[in-house]
Structure formats: C-alpha cells, structure tokens
Amino acid sequence: MDNAAKSSFVYVTYIKATPERLWEALISPEFAAKYWLGNRPEAEWKVGGAWKLVFPDGAIADVGEITAFDPPKRLSIRWRNEWAPELNAEGWSVCTMELEPVGEAVKLTVAHGIERENSKFIAGVSGGWPQILSNLKSLLETGSVVLPPREARP
C-alpha cells in the first residue's frame, strides 16, 4: 500500500460476494455508475492504462493511471482531481483497493493517500467513500443502492 502518505485514510467493508463478482463491480463502468453516486469510472484496465472518473453530465472529475492490476486481488490508481483548481494543485494521490476472501464474504480495503499535510482532496474523497462503499455493499447484497445517483456534480 501507499506508505508514509501524509494525508490518508483506510476504509474497510465486508461484502457477501465472490472476489470475482466484486472485482467486476469495481471495473465495470455501467455497474459502477449505479453505486458511485452517478459518477462513472472509465479506464483501460491494465497496468499503465489511463483512468478517469466522469461526472453524470460528462465532465471529467478526476484523471489518472492504473499502477497495479491484479484481478481479483489488488487495484491501484494514481489519481488526480481535474475539475477544482485548488484540488488539482495538490497533485497526485494513490488509491489502492484490496480484496481478500473471508468466509462467505470479501474484505474490501480502500486506502487513499497523498504526500501532503491536511490535504483538501483527501478530506473530500474521504467523505465520499463511505457512501460509495455502503452503496456497493447494498447493491451486491440486496440489489438496490441506499443513495441514488446525483443529478449533477457537487
């Protein structure tokens, strides 16, 4: 994982699904749009591939590059905000998702960090991830999300 990042968080959720199904949910744009509050991740899913997060209106929220792609275990993205100048100025962050089977569930760990103190970007995404992860868990376990897609960007 990203060691020594100056601003970071680590979030964990347990989801009753197979690692393969959860992995598919992480990388399928159509599926992700259902739990990612309407935003859609798009990427060339391989190491070195370009990655972006697209707002419901088509504007680019974030851009980056896949730095680890090991299905269905580990996905790492070099990630930078693209739409808010002050967040863009903070530069590159690293987001790593790790999947680990535990009994009938999968432990999903999301760590996101940046090499700067008191990062506003990390503060921003750290508020979004719990909602996204709750939605993802609910969608995979029950077939519906708890928070519907937003109509517009925040």
Next chain:
Amino acid sequence: METNDDDIFRALADRSRRRLLDRLHATDGQSLGDLCAGLNMTRQAVAKHLAVLEGANLIASKRQGREKLHYINPVPINEIAERWISKFEQPRLSALSDLKNDLEGESYG
C-alpha cells in the same frame, strides 16, 4: 471476521472506545504508542479496546515498517445511519428495480 450490528453497538457502548475513535477522527493513522499518549489508561487496556474496535470493523489497521497504524473506519457507521435516515431523504429509483436480476444473472456470477 465478518461483523454485525451487535458488535458495532457493543463496541460503541463504551466511553473509552468512543474517545479512541474521537482521537483517530482528529488524527488518522496513529500507532498504539501515539494513542496511549495523554490517556489515563494502561497500554494493555488501550490495546484491548483497539482490538474490540477492530473486531467491529470500526477501525482498520495497516503495517508500516515496525509500526501498526490505526485508522477510523466510518463505513459501518454510515450503514447504520443510512438504514434509518436514507428512507426520509431519497425517493426510490424505479430504474433499480430490475437490478437484482442483472446482478444475479450469469454475467456477474
């Protein structure tokens, strides 16, 4: 180690453990030593409380060199909030009604 609501509420029903969560909320990614500083608790007691919190998935930990760093994990608390609150703030989306079938189809099996 899958957690359930009972584990979460049991873990939260203790002032010392809520205080540890407050400290991680203020400064995330602390070691056991960091968390013990300024607390009127033995290192063993803090370690035990952290184990209960981790068992309830309210904190996550990660190794960094020789240290184990603790991070507050708000995901279970978010799920509790949404269980009772979300109904009042969002209409249900009809588009989601056939999602369950999609999900249970072979393509995601």
